[in-house]
Amino acid sequence: MNYKAFHKLSYGLYIIASEFEGTRSGYIGNTAFQVTSSPPQIAISCHKNNDTHGIILKSGVFSLSVLKKEASTSLIGEFGFMASSEMDKFAKVKTEVHSTGAPVVLDSSLAWFDCRVVQTLDVGSHTLFVGEVAESQLLSDDEPLTYEYYREKYKMLAPRNAPTYIEKDKLTEEPSAKPSAPQPDQTGMASADPDDEEEYICAICGYVYRPDDGDLAAGIPPGTPFSELPEDYRCPICNAGKDYFKPMG
Amino acid sequence: MNYKAFHKLSYGLYIIASEFEGTRSGYIGNTAFQVTSSPPQIAISCHKNNDTHGIILKSGVFSLSVLKKEASTSLIGEFGFMASSEMDKFAKVKTEVHSTGAPVVLDSSLAWFDCRVVQTLDVGSHTLFVGEVAESQLLSDDEPLTYEYYREKYKMLAPRNAPTYIEKDKLTEEPSAKPSAPQPDQTGMASADPDDEEEYICAICGYVYRPDDGDLAAGIPPGTPFSELPEDYRCPICNAGKDYFKPMG
Numbered sequence: 001m002n003y004k005a006f007h008k009l010s011y012g013l014y015i016i017a018s019e020f021e022g023t024r025s026g027y028i029g030n031t032a033f034q035v036t037s038s039p040p041q042i043a044i045s046c047h048k049n050n051d052t053h054g055i056i057l058k059s060g061v062f063s064l065s066v067l068k069k070e071a072s073t074s075l076i077g078e079f080g081f082m083a084s085s086e087m088d089k090f091a092k093v094k095t096e097v098h099s100t101g102a103p104v105v106l107d108s109s110l111a112w113f114d115c116r117v118v119q120t121l122d123v124g125s126h127t128l129f130v131g132e133v134a135e136s137q138l139l140s141d142d143e144p145l146t147y148e149y150y151r152e153k154y155k156m157l158a159p160r161n162a163p164t165y166i167e168k169d170k171l172t173e174e175p176s177a178k179p180s181a182p183q184p185d186q187t188g189m190a191s192a193d194p195d196d197e198e199e200y201i202c203a204i205c206g207y208v209y210r211p212d213d214g215d216l217a218a219g220i221p222p223g224t225p226f227s228e229l230p231e232d233y234r235c236p237i238c239n240a241g242k243d244y245f246k247p248m249g
Numbered sequence: 250m251n252y253k254a255f256h257k258l259s260y261g262l263y264i265i266a267s268e269f270e271g272t273r274s275g276y277i278g279n280t281a282f283q284v285t286s287s288p289p290q291i292a293i294s295c296h297k298n299n300d301t302h303g304i305i306l307k308s309g310v311f312s313l314s315v316l317k318k319e320a321s322t323s324l325i326g327e328f329g330f331m332a333s334s335e336m337d338k339f340a341k342v343k344t345e346v347h348s349t350g351a352p353v354v355l356d357s358s359l360a361w362f363d364c365r366v367v368q369t370l371d372v373g374s375h376t377l378f379v380g381e382v383a384e385s386q387l388l389s390d391d392e393p394l395t396y397e398y399y400r401e402k403y404k405m406l407a408p409r410n411a412p413t414y415i416e417k418d419k420l421t422e423e424p425s426a427k428p429s430a431p432q433p434d435q436t437g438m439a440s441a442d443p444d445d446e447e448e449y450i451c452a453i454c455g456y457v458y459r460p461d462d463g464d465l466a467a468g469i470p471p472g473t474p475f476s477e478l479p480e481d482y483r484c485p486i487c488n489a490g491k492d493y494f495k496p497m498g
Contacts, residue, residue, distance in 0.1 A: 001289070005360035005385040008315040008393050009283060009291075012259030031282045034258060034412045035294040035372050040250070042258075043292070043377065045284040066257040111254035121370045123284050123379055128292065130372055136254040144257050146395070163283045 006164060011147035013067045015079055015105045016044055017095075018052055020059040024090050024103050025052040028080035030147040031163045032064055040133040042115055045126045045163045051084040056117065056129055061100035064113045064131075067145040071108035073217070073236050076150075079105075081205040081238035099134045110140045126163055196225035200245040205238035209245060255413060260396035262316045264328055264354045265293055266344075267301055269308040273339050273352050274301040277329035279396040280412045281313055289382040291364055294375045294412045300333040305366065305378055310349035313362045313380075316394040320357035322466070322485050325399075328354075330454040330487035348383045359389045375412055445474035449494040454487035458494060 017026035031045040042064060046053045056062050067076075078089050095103040098114045106112070115131025147164075200209045209215065209229075214222040215236055220229060226245065233242045266275035280294040291313060295302045305311050316325075327338050344352040347363045355361070364380025396413075449458045458464065458478075463471040464485055469478060475494065482491045 001382070002360075002385050002387045005315075005362065005387045006283060006289065008261070008360040008387065009281065010259060010261030010393055010395050011282065012257070031284065032258065033260065033280045033282050033294065034255060035280065035377060036374050036412050038374060040255065041372060043294070043372075045282065045292070066254075111251075111257040113254065119370060119372065121368060121377070121379070123290060123292075123368065125285050125287060128284060128370070128377070128379075130370070130377075133250070136251050138251045138254045138257065144259055144397075146259050148393075163285050 013145045013147055013150055015065040015067065015109065016046070016052060016062055017065070017103045017105055018055040018059050018062045019101060019103050020055045023055060025055040025084035026079055026089055026103070026105065027052050027084070028076060029162070035130060041118065041130055042113055042133060043128055043130045045123065045128050047126050053127060059102070060117045061102040062115050062117065062129065062131055063100070063102040063104040064115065065105045065109035066111040067108050068110040068140070069143040069145045069149065071145050074239065075108050077205070077235070077238040106139065110142045110144060111138045112136065198226060199248040200226045201248055202235040202238060202240055203244050203246055204240040205235060207235050207237040208248065262394045262396055262399055264314040264316065264358065265295070265301060265311055266352045266354055267304040267308050267311045268350060268352050269304045272304060274304040274333035275328055275338055275352070275354065276301050276333070277325060278411070284379060290367065290379055291362055291382060292377055292379045294372065294377050296375050302376060308351070309366045310351045311364050311366065311378065311380055312349070312351040312353040313364065314354045314358035315360040316357050317359040317389070318392040318394045318398065320394050323488065324357050326454070326484070326487040355388065359391045359393060360387045361385065447475060448497040449475045450497055451484040451487060451489055452493050452495055453489040454484060456484050456486040457497065
């Protein structure tokens with residue numbers, strides 16, 4: 001089995017959202033595709049551990065918003081790497097409600113689909129939800145964000161719940177790392193390694209800080225070692241603090 | 250319902266192939282995605298009218314080859330727009346057989362997956378086949394062909410059996426057009442319209458010949474009206490003869 005082969009499958013990136021009895025939930029997924037044209041149906045693969053999974057099961061509806069190429073990194077961080085049960089991901093984003101009642105996220109989106117679940121298939125760790133598209137809309141003719149571009153731009157790994165997640169030694173050493181429960185060995189790593197060239201990985205989302213690149217969006221020039229980042233530096237993807245970064249080794 | 254929204258979903262392009270009791274069948278599909286990582290499973294949506302559909306149902310196996318960006322147009326034409334029952338699509342391509350017995354197409358491919366069907370889901374016009382990946386291989390680190398690039402490069406419509414097919418007036422007027430049974434009104438169109446700027450669409454696959462662009466791969470310079478194309482001109486995608494082209498009107 002060659003796992004790098006899986007990186008050659010192409011995907012877009014989407015916000016999938018649902019609502020049940022006042023509780024809204026959403027996440028970022030790459031595994032969505034149209035399965036029939038008449039009637040139009042879209043299938044998504046959703047991890048059973050995902051908060052949104054339970055909400056879709058109960059509500060029988062979901063929305064799918066297509067992220068544009070220049071989607072907001074904080075939106076990706078919050079919808080992609082935080083749990084809906086831990087924060088209101090919808091507090092800062094503009095949404096609409098259409099025929100199914102699912103919240104449709106408009107920020108950073110260029111098209112959306114409002115879907116009613118017509119079939120589900122248990123595929124093990126995930127459920128395939130097949131949704132009939134009740135309504136769809138094109139918001140702009142911008143380029144969609146592709147999973148390849150996202151991986152390349154952010155040097156990212158997939159989130160753990162993604163069907164396309166591939167375990168990395170560095171992350172599997174600490175599979176239970178959570179923002180709310182930092183492990184002692186994850187803190188203070190900045191001063192533990194004096195190598196200015198050392199790359200650091202965010203244990204939460206897999207983003208890699210590379211001194212050669214810096215983090216221009218955060219005003220960090222190329223050539224800045226991890227140890228010299230300000231103490232309030234945060235992961236540009238998932239917003240985790242500096243303590244959650246560890247050396248690539 | 251806005252159908253242009255569906256064009257914002259991102260896909261790769263793949264050759265899906267199978268074999269049962271000596272009969273090989275294959276087609277080009279864009280609707281394939283990984284649905285779980287452990288074990289690795291890939292789902293495809295396959296039209297029931299597709300020859301390969303019946304072969305996969307009987308054999309319970311399929312291969313998926315990831316096409317590279319510069320894939321051969323004749324391979325795309327043959328696998329994408331011809332029926333396996335009408336020609337041996339495998340005659341000219343290099344294949345291998347691995348653990349499942351499905352033929353794995355290597356030409357124009359940069360990775361492949363050899364899969365055993367573990368579940369099927371009837372979604373109407375199509376069947377979702379969920380395959381557990383028995384073997385996978387990366388052949389090169391080239392860029393994969395994306396559906397967007399393909400549509401843009403070839404100004405193409407999706408083949409009729411694709412889940413992403415959207416009917417166009419021009420094609421729905423003659424839904425039964427087949428290479429083996431040309432209709433009288435489809436022949437001799439070249440001389441029927443004197444407009445040198447007129448664009449012509451291939452009634453078989455939807456490729457559009459644009460005089461402004463010509464067809465450089467076939468040695469046709471930009472500015473060549475359709476009426477001046479050689480009589481043996483063939484569609485660069487599906488290989489259909491000139492008679493199958495009709496004016497866009």
